Amino acid sequence: MTRSLFRPARLAALGVFALAGLIFWVSFNTAQGTNIRSDDSMLRLSDLIQERSRKNEALDSSAASLRRQVDGLAQRDDGSTSAQKRELGDLEKAAGTRKVSGSGLSVTLDDAPTNATAKVPGLPDPEPNDLVIHQQDLQAVVNALWKGGAKGIKIMDQRLISTSAVRCVGNTLILQGRVYSPPYKVTAVGDPGKLRETLDSAPAIKNYMEYVDAYGLGWKVDEHKAVTLPGYSGTVDLQHAKPLE
Template identity: 40%
Template sequence: MTDDPGRALIRTKSTSDRRRQIWRAASVVIALVAGVLLGTARSYSHGQDIRNRSIDLSALVQGAGKRVVTAQSRAAGLQQDIDALAGSDLSPQVAKARQEADALSAAAGLTAVRGPALRVSLSDAQRDSDGNYPAGVNPDDLVVHQQDVQSVVNAMWAGGAEAMMIMDQRVVTTSAVRCIGNTLLLQGRTYSPPFVITAIGDPNRMSRSLDAEPGVALFQTYVQHYQLGFEIDPVKDVTLPAYAGLIRLTAAHQEKK
């Protein structure tokens, strides 16, 4: 049986109409998407050309660091207000909880610590009079890296450190050593080398632990070949300040061995 020519013509027109409708709808969608993209680009660029726009990560980090310092100062003031209000008219339950928290303050790094210490300083290789590193050397071999600082920190903890400070900040359980290039990022603040780690404890024991740490031994090979800085100095008496930042860790427990 053959199809009726009239029906075939109707089907052809119907198919053609559907295709035209689909293309119209697709054109509208494409135009809308293009408009959104152009609007977003203009909003981001503030009307300026963004093709050659670059992001200065160092400036972003420094700006964020300044905001962190401001926020920490404000938080410290608010904490003082809270402590002053909480010091009066405490219920027995609250008073007991505060006593238990105060007993843990030293272990958490929330109190100042004083005693003999070991101080370690790590610095980049020296530049020449023109501010350049030696020619033909990989620049990565001439700077202190995150793993170098972390190796020193781990070795001093392993050597019985009771309290530790990196630069001017007290190290606590939630502290994390991060490096962006040759810039140290610690608890929202940035530092340039030399990086100084001070730990209270037995200086001789911590010094032996540094000698036994593979990461420290590897760093010392770069010290010998490329003149990076590495100094270890015992300190008879030093006071490490209490940690004054926010405590984000809410719970922890020690597993029984």
């Protein structure tokens, strides 16, 4: 009986050692003698993303210039009445494709220092996620500014429209094909008092401010007597998924 029990256990142990050897061999073959943790492939990927972002910025600028020329020619030769042109201008302003100027404010959010500790006695030391700006933080600011009656909003140097998506991957922002790193600046045109009021009353921002006080996340609000936001210059074509047949 003892020998019959020992045999399966011994076979299982040999199987574990064999599996471990296979894992070590696969790891060695993948690394090819390099340190996987310090492999510069991730650095190359980051450089590629930044390069594509710069190309997208240049293409956006070129497309915006061509669009202005096309719009100018169309308005000159379309035979529209003055009333129709005013209506078109109002629609373009509402869509965010024309620049908008006026008083407003800007909100700047930034990551906390990587070596930050709890600033309030009794709080635990922060986790890495406690020290970075998240997608919901930027969305909370944008939503509060719209609620406060903003006539237009831009993040960094890009105007937001109804189809703009604020997405964060790690500690970087991806907005309309371009990549940004913190600090992130959100600028709105509107009544500064109403905009600040909705910022102060938003529950999601109140939660963010707790982390500002606890761990040193960046938060700065500046009012502006005059600010100009550019018109959105990207494509306005709606994109949607199609099922495979």
